[in-house]
Each structure stands twice: as structure tokens, then as C-alpha cells.
Amino acid sequence: MRPSRFENKVVIVTGAAQGIGRAVAESMAAEGAILALIDLSPIVEEVVESCLAAGSPNTLYRLANLEQFKSANDAIRSVIEELGRVDVLVNNVGGTIWAKPYEAYKPTQIEKEIRRSLFPTLWGCHAVLDTMQAQRSGTIVNVSSIATRGLNRVPYAAAKGGVNALTACLAYENAEYGIRVNATAPGGTDVGPRRIPRNTNKQSKQEEIWYQQIVDQTIDSTLMKRYSTPQEQANAILFLASDESSYLTGSVIPVGGGDLG
Numbered sequence: 001m002r003p004s005r006f007e008n009k010v011v012i013v014t015g016a017a018q019g020i021g022r023a024v025a026e027s028m029a030a031e032g033a034i035l036a037l038i039d040l041s042p043i044v045e046e047v048v049e050s051c052l053a054a055g056s057p058n059t060l061y062r063l064a065n066l067e068q069f070k071s072a073n074d075a076i077r078s079v080i081e082e083l084g085r086v087d088v089l090v091n092n093v094g095g096t097i098w099a100k101p102y103e104a105y106k107p108t109q110i111e112k113e114i115r116r117s118l119f120p121t122l123w124g125c126h127a128v129l130d131t132m133q134a135q136r137s138g139t140i141v142n143v144s145s146i147a148t149r150g151l152n153r154v155p156y157a158a159a160k161g162g163v164n165a166l167t168a169c170l171a172y173e174n175a176e177y178g179i180r181v182n183a184t185a186p187g188g189t190d191v192g193p194r195r196i197p198r199n200t201n202k203q204s205k206q207e208e209i210w211y212q213q214i215v216d217q218t219i220d221s222t223l224m225k226r227y228s229t230p231q232e233q234a235n236a237i238l239f240l241a242s243d244e245s246s247y248l249t250g251s252v253i254p255v256g257g258g259d260l261g
Contacts, residue, residue: 003055005242007032010083012076014066014124015092017044019191020143023230024090024237029056031238033088036079037061038072058083066093067115072123080131088241089128092143093120094159099211102154113155118162125170125181133177141240142167142183146254146261151217152210160185164252171250180249182240187256188218188227223258 006028013028015021016037025037029051037044037051037059044061051059060082064075080086094117098109105113121142132138144167145160147153163183171181203211219225236255239245254260 003031005031005238005244006088008034009087010034010036010085011088011090011241012036012038012079012086012124012128013090013092014038014120015094016047016061017041020186020189020230020233020237021090021092022047022050023234024092025051025059026054027231027234027238028241029054029059031055032057034083035059036083038064038066038075038079040065066120066123068119069123069126072120073127076124076127080128085135086128086131086138088139088141089124090141090143090237090241091121091124091163093124094118094143094145094156094163096147096153096156096214098207099152099214100207101152101210105155110155113153114159114162117156117159121163121166125166129170129174129179132179133174136178138177138179139241140170140179140181141237142181143237144183144185144252146185146187146221146256146259147218148185149261150214150221152214167252168250175249180245182245182248182250183252184233184236184240185252185254185256185261186228186233187222187254187259188215189230189233190227191230218259221259222256226257228255228257 011033013025016025017039048059048061062075065071144163148157148161167183
């Protein structure tokens, strides 16, 4: 880490309550960022305290359902109004809810997967662009996935494929304003037990088999034969969010231990 990379920069991190989002927030805090953390879960308040302890001069939070336009837009706009600008947006909300072959998904489950893993990024980008365009500067980092080529999660893969397309197109549209838009594509990441699970229903025996197929395929596809840590994912996100990546835009960087997705 370089302590001054995010000094005096206003950074919004979504999905910051746990996992990769929390690692991003705490790492940016240690590098001097002014942070706004947005999450559906009130445990994000704990992350505010850890960010302040890590070195952030100011960290605030908003509770919002980022799958819904109004909730996402209101939260982000209120942050910009309070802090006066936004230099970096990290769109981190998403994640597989169910794991099964595509024909086994119910239509409602397909829609929920798309809403979980595509819409928060769509709404987040939409909410900051006018401010970044007026500033003629800004950096957006979207969190995609190498699971765009994988087993038992077609709707999630389709949503993350949408994130990749969104990243490329927004970069093209906004380069003239000095705005860069990139994405990371994380591989399997060991975040430990989730305090807020994505799916609260107990898995059936068949669902356990289908999920294990995801784990096995993910590890087998990597050259390193292991899952990453949240910090390893955060390191790549911080690079794309910083000025060190000033000549990168419209790119999706795989962070999958050699698995390119």
C-alpha cells in the first residue's frame, strides 16, 4: 500500500459490509481515502469504525437496497451532496444466489440473479456520471467475475457479462470527460462464513452437489489451485481505482489465479 494514493479523494464503495467490499474499504482507509460505504446491512456501521481506525479522515455510510433505482440513486446523491464530489466509485454488489444447471432455475430466480448482480452496477454508474462529467474527472471500478465461463450459474454469468459490456461502453462514452471505467473479474474468493448469507434457505443434497461442482471447477481452472483472499481481490481494485492505472480504461482484468474466465 502507498499511504497517499487516495489522500483527499472521495471514494464510494458499495457492498462494503463484508467480503471483498470490506477489504477494499479498509485498504483505501489506510491510504487516506474519504469514504462513503453503502450497503443493505447495518453491519456496515462496524466497517465505518474500522476505516476510521485505519486512517480515513472521514467515513460515512448509507443503508440502501442497491438493486432498486430510487434507493441506490438517493443514497449516492446524498453522499455527493454531503461530501461535495466523488472521485472514485467501486461497484461491488453482486453474487450468486443459487447454483444449479440453467434448466433447473425458476423464472423468478433468474430475474433475482440478474437484479442482484447487474442492476446495482447500472444504478451506481448512472448516479455518479453527471457529477464526474461536470468535474471532468472520475474513476469507476466495477466488480465482475470470471464466472462468465463456468458451471451451474448461467443467470449470474449473464449478469456479469452485462457488467463487462457496461464497463466497455461507459469507458468509450466518457473518456472525453476524463472518466476512466474498468472492472476486475474475481475468481473464487474465500470470504469465510457470511454473516448475511445470499440464500437463507438450506441447500438440498442435490444443490450441495451442484455447488460443489462450482468449487471444483473454479479450483481446477486456476493455475494456483486455490481460492483467493479478499485482500488479493482488493489489491487489484485499488490499482484500477488509483492514478497508477491512468492509461487503463474499458478493461476487464481477470484476478483468478491464472483463470482468464
